[in-house]
Amino acid sequence: MTPTAIAPTGVPGLDDILTGGLPKNRLYLTMGSPGVGKTTLGLQFLFEGRDRGETVLYVTLSETSEELRDVAQSHGWSLEGVHLLELSSLEEAMANEAQNTLFHPSEIELHETIQKMLTLMKEIKPSRVVLDSLSEIRLLAGDALRYRRQILSLKQFFVGRNCTVMLLDDGTAEANDLQLQSLVHGVITLQQLAPEYGAERRRIRVQKLRGVNFRSGNHDYIIEKNGMKVFPRLVAAEHRSKFARDSITSGVPELDQLLGGGIDRGTSTVIIGPAGTGKSSITTQFAKSVIARGEKVAAFTFDENVSTFLARAGGMGNPLEEAVKNGMLMLRQVDSAELSPGEFAHAIRDAVDAGAKVVIIDSLNGYLNAMPEERFLLIQLHELLTYLAQKGVATLLVVTQHGLVGTMQTPVDVTYVADTVILMRLYEADSALHRAISVTKKRTGPHEQTIRELQLTQDGVRLGPALRNLHGILTGVPKSSQPSASHPQ
Secondary structure, eight states, rough: TTOOEOOOOOOOHHHHHTTTTTTTSOEEEEEOOOOOSSHHHHHHHHHHHHHTTTTEEEEESSSHHHHHHHHHTTTTOOOOTEEEGGGGGHHHHHHOOOOOOOOOGGSSSHHHHHHHHHHHHHHHHEEEEEOOOOOHHHHHSSSHHHHHHHHHHHHHHTTOOOOOEEEOOOSSSOOOOOOHHHHSSSEEEEEEEESSSSOOEEEEEEEEEETOOOOOOOOEEEEEETEEEOOOOOHHHGGOOOOOEEEOSSOOOOHHHHTSSSSSSSSSSEEEEEEEHHHHHHHHHHHHHHHTTTOEEEESSSOOOOHHHHHHHHHHHHHOOOHTTTTSSEEOOOOOTTTTHHHHHHHHHHHHTTTTTEEEEOHHHHHHHHOOOOOOOOOHHHHHHHHHHTTTTTEEEEEEEBBSSSSOSSSOOTTTTSEEEEEEEEEETTTTTEEEEEEEEEETTTOOEEEEEEEETEEEEEEEEEOEEEEEEOOOOOSSSTOOOOOOO
């Protein structure tokens, strides 16, 4: 098959998975339970053909034409230019009478149903056909053998007719109808998951596609006003680019010194510590410095809304409202109960494509809550960080530990996947709480080994000298190395 013999599906994300679309003049099976969007996908497939000047046909056995128009209207679409064959009203066509009497498919002889459909196809010669649905033909056939013979005869009918056919099936038949799947050229499976809390999650998988090196695995998708939107699974190896490996500074000399000159492009930095230690303030400081150099920043906040983020930044001398208005700061509040991991990764890709050089995820705890299966978090996170690294983007990830002082608990250990780890702590000294900051790891070069005091002021982040007269700071209750010395001010 030549590379040009491809039929785009009308869903860009799905075409990306299929490396362009479906090979033309073949039979395809789209499977899924009711409500997953099979009809929506079928309509988008036909609209793509219609917009390309092709003749398209929608054959419906399970819905009336009025119901189909309601579906299209709900998405703001028009069925103009789409031929409709409503086989549920076959009695009207057979009797040649102008009536609107609906006839259930199970009451119509299978032979007459198929012949009516094939006759119209011979007349209009469509290049794209959607048949909705196979479950009705299965009911008309009565037994599995007759049903499979009919599907085989349909396949033979379409051979040489320059027609790409999408068969829709609601999966009400036996769980593993492998003979049917073996007859078609490709199988696309749609799935809907219902988490214990939040919106349903939908996934699409290309189960089979002969002669095409498609992207395998599950891919998230949503159904919105404009139809189906698919978010292809992120494969970092497909995104490589050259970039200058220089450092990004924070604008605070002591912090940059602690980091050995700053954070490097193409690396990931985890800022970890309990609540109130200033983790988000560190990321905001980097954002301000990067924007001041004329580079874009993308910030995804799970734990605070946009207004709170901007108010906090302004209260520390880092007003960012103007940066949001002019597009230098792409700030998005993420609802973990509504956003799937695939959609989140796609949003980050969009930000990188728009020119973001620094990506902030605040916090990883919120990202964890967005995952329906937590055991896959590190795999998806590693792939996302690898993608960002290969695009030359510096990533800042905030992780909130449980507890305030003493032993801390981390929801998930991500320090080993990060290139740099900044550790934040609260500690008690002189009957007051203080903040401490240190760098425990940096793969790309040397860093300062000391622990410094961190202060959050109206003028921004400030770091004091190394805390050399105290030990046990990370426990939260340090002791003085010199009994007569007081805590450094």
